[in-house]
Amino acid sequence: MQDYVDGESSARTVFRHSLMTFTSRIGIVLINIPTSILIARLLGADGQGTYISAVTFPALFAFLGLLGIDSSHTYLLSQKRYTIGQINGQGFLMTLAVSAVAVPSYLVFLRFYGGASDPALASVLRLATVLIPILLLKYLSVALLLGMHRIRWFNLANLMQAGLLLALMCVNLFVFHGGRRGALVAYVISELCVTGVAMLVARRELAGSRMFERPPPGMFRRSVVYGLQGHIGSVFVTFMYRFDMFLILSMVGLHTQGLYSIAVLLAEKLSHIPHSVQVVLFPRLSSLDQEEANQLTPRVTRNAFLLTLLAGAALYLLSRSLILLFYGEKFLPALGALRVLIPGVAMLSIAVVLSGYFSGRDRRIYQTIATAAAFGVNAGLCFLWIPDHGIEGAAWASTTAYTLQSALMLAFFTRLSGRGVLETVIIRREDLALYGGLVRRLLRRGGR
DSSP states (O other): OGGGOSOOOHHHHHHHHHHHHHHHHHHHHHHHHHHHHHHHHHHHHHHHHHHHHHHHHHHHHHHHHTTTHHHHHHHHHHTTSSOHHHHHHHHHHHHHHHHHHHHHHHHHHHHHOGGGOSHHHHHHHHHGGGHHHHHHHHHHHHHHHHHTTOHHHHHHHHHHHHHHHHHHHHIIIIIIOOHHHHHHHHHHHHHHHHHHHHHHHHHHHHTTSOSSOOOOTTHHHHHHHHHHHHHHHHHHHHHHHHHHHHHHHHHHOHHHHHHHHHHHHHHGGGGHHHHHHHHHHHHHHHTSOHHHHHHHHHHHHHHHHHHHHHHHHHHHHHHHHHHHHHTOGGGGGGHHHHHHHHHHHHHHHHHHHHHHHHHHTTOHHHHHHHHHHHHHHHHHHHHHHHHHHHHHHHHHHHHHHHHHHHHHHHHHHHHHHOOOHHHHHSOOGGGHHHHHHHHHHHHHHHHO
16 A cells, blocks of 8 residues: 555554545635535525535435445455455445445435425425445445545545535536536535546556456455444434434424534534544554554544544634524524533544544444444434434434543443553643644745
8 A cells, every 4th residue: 555655653544544534625625615605695594404405415325335345445455355446346346236226215204204205395305316236336436445545546536525515506606506406416526526437547556457347256244344443333423414314404493504514514514524534544443453553543543633622622612603604693593502502512533533433443333333323212202302402402413422432432442452541631741743843844844
């Protein structure tokens, strides 16, 4: 793996690539914020709710049908058990098979889901059906890039997707005045960007070999066995993140869902820090022995947690000003929900990073147990609190569930690794050397 042959320690390699990924995610945030502002200001809270529903609901059906094959591809390719062509071949077959089941299932869901009873909303949601196969291709393309350890290309692909979406959204809203349907079409086109980049990188890696090969016997079974261990947990995570959207839409309406989506959008910006680490940590741990993984993970986790807490404190203090500046006074009712979500997302950073450990060590069942428990708590509290407290009740339910998930995964990690809780979550003096080294390198580059 070319990215890892420079003699760096595991901690410095993960830190460097995590910083690279986080920097690209900051770039994506800077692109996505104008995109969300365009949608919110020009389409209003109802239009924002329609757009969020149209991009969220098909994604859930696509993700449900994957069976964790995307994570399996990253894991198996990192360990060099199969070739890129074999991974691509299985990915293509999975896209066809899952689409054949997920598309009609999604249409049946729309037929009976009470939140989609409005004809205008229902028509946009039906149009969003085309997203299912496109998102399947994207998920598998991301897995391919990570399995090849092509972190730079992974980040570039996501930056290109965000930039293309902003450009297409401007054309839709200012040139064609395409409204909600046009916004969805712009999103559909932009999602194809990641798949295109992944295929170009894979073609270069293959150097003339076949792009698609027939999967060998036993590959699908091995992929599913690995994937299902964590897929059920990932399904619970996905529903925990988005289940409140379903309930708010059906219980309190499209306008309120549009407000809540802004609170979620801003709070989830904090998750770019732990997700940047997890993206790098998962394939890295897949190639390390047990002792190295046990030493590396606590150091990475506590640094990600600290940075997320600091960013969360800043977001909390600036939250009112940001909503007024970006979205206007009509979205100010989202402020309470945003401030409730911020500590929950900060706590969730522990679970996000540790999920990379469990995936990299082929122990994804622990992640499943923790997320299942958290989802059960989240769902119960949503039904209990949303009718009386609205979007703030949904936010409290999410924050409670996120905290529980991190606590359980931390307990599982300490039991498996033999590392202590304080070692995993409290920053140490030795960690400061990473930041000092980064500052010195930046100063040297600035001097040159």
